[in-house]
Amino acid sequence: MADDGDIVLSELPDGDLVKQMHDDLYDGLKDEIEEGVRILLKRGWTPYRTLTEALVEGMRIVGEDFRDGILFVPEVLLSANAMKAGMAILRPLLVETGAPRIGKMVIGTVKGDIHDIGKNLVSMMLEGAGFEVIDLGINNGVEKYLAAIEEHKPDIIGMSALLTTTMPYMKVVIDTLKEKGIRDDLVVLVGGAPLNEEFARSVGADAYCRDAAVAVETAKEFMMRKHNQRAAVRA
Numbered sequence: 001m002a003d004d005g006d007i008v009l010s011e012l013p014d015g016d017l018v019k020q021m022h023d024d025l026y027d028g029l030k031d032e033i034e035e036g037v038r039i040l041l042k043r044g045w046t047p048y049r050t051l052t053e054a055l056v057e058g059m060r061i062v063g064e065d066f067r068d069g070i071l072f073v074p075e076v077l078l079s080a081n082a083m084k085a086g087m088a089i090l091r092p093l094l095v096e097t098g099a100p101r102i103g104k105m106v107i108g109t110v111k112g113d114i115h116d117i118g119k120n121l122v123s124m125m126l127e128g129a130g131f132e133v134i135d136l137g138i139n140n141g142v143e144k145y146l147a148a149i150e151e152h153k154p155d156i157i158g159m160s161a162l163l164t165t166t167m168p169y170m171k172v173v174i175d176t177l178k179e180k181g182i183r184d185d186l187v188v189l190v191g192g193a194p195l196n197e198e199f200a201r202s203v204g205a206d207a208y209c210r211d212a213a214v215a216v217e218t219a220k221e222f223m224m225r226k227h228n229q230r231a232a233v234r235a
Contacts (some may be wrong), residue, residue, distance in 0.1 A: 009035050014043065018054050025058035026065075028078025033086045047093035048100070052130065055086050059128035067213035073121065076212065080124035087127060101132045103223040106148040107158035108136030110169040115162035118192060121212040122158065129216045142176045149182065155226060156219055159205075161192040171203040178204075187222045191215060 009032065012020060017036060024032040033055075040050045062079045065071040071079075105126055109119050116138050123135045134152050136144055145157060157177075161167045170190050177183040183204075190200050191209040200208035206222065209215035 010039055014040070014045075018057075021054045022058040022061060025055065025079050025082050026062055028075065028082050030082045030085045033082045034089060037086045037089050041089075041093075046099075047090045047097055051087075051090050051094065051099070055083055055090075056128060056130050059083055059125060063125060063129075063213040063216055066211070073117070076125075077117075077121060080121060080128065083128045084124055102130040102220065103155040103226070104132045104134070104152060105156040105158055105219065106134045106136065106145065106152055106154040107160070108140040108144065108148075109138040109160045109162075110166050110173070111139055111141045112169060113161050113163050113166040114138045115160075115192075118162070118212070119158075119160040122160070122191065122209070122215045125212045125216050126219060129220065131219065142173050145173050146176070146180070149177075149186070154186065155223060156187040156189060158189045158191070158209075158215070160190070161195065164194045167192070167194060167199065168203075170205065174204045187219075187226075189215060189218060189222075 007020060009017060009020065017039060021033060021036040024036065036054060037050055040054060041047065059079065062071060062076060066076045107119060107123050107126075109116050119135075119138075123133050127133045134148055134154065136148055145159075148154070149157070157173075159170050159173060161170065174183065174188060177186065177188070187207075188205045189207050189209050190203070190205040191211075195208055197208045200206075207218050209218050
């Protein structure tokens, strides 16, 4: 992508600066993303416009190339970290201005499993796509999911596992959601290397997401359906 060597971000007009930020996100250039965000805010851009046009659009390009096998996990992690740096500046401002979010997701690696690279990537890319993400980290028992659901009222629950021995715990969580009578209020997405669609169906999840790019697309689809259902009910 573009070489930043001779580019002075503050001298670029808005449109060119946003395109350059897409390139910088693609290349995982954290400092440049922070600088670009600050320049746009200084020029009077709202936090939400900065998020959607500069960061979310940039991560959409990264996500597509990841899905198509042009980019790989280490590169996407760099992009996601650059995105995170930009989000750190924008998040408090977005809260202040009450900017709209696509949806809210609670995500975590299940009990007995301490693998989190894939989960972190999903978390960062979802945040990059405009979701509010509550990341519970690793080794989460059912009580942690229940507490997070009660506190945060998410639209989506995401569970990750990298060990075949921890995969069955996903069913424990889903069965508990059923017992509590809240399963139908939530979209449940599962992912992790040893999983597949058949497994996701067998434990009662709504969908299996094979990687972070698919997770973002799937989460967006479910939120669109949810919004359409609400609109239909109101009509």
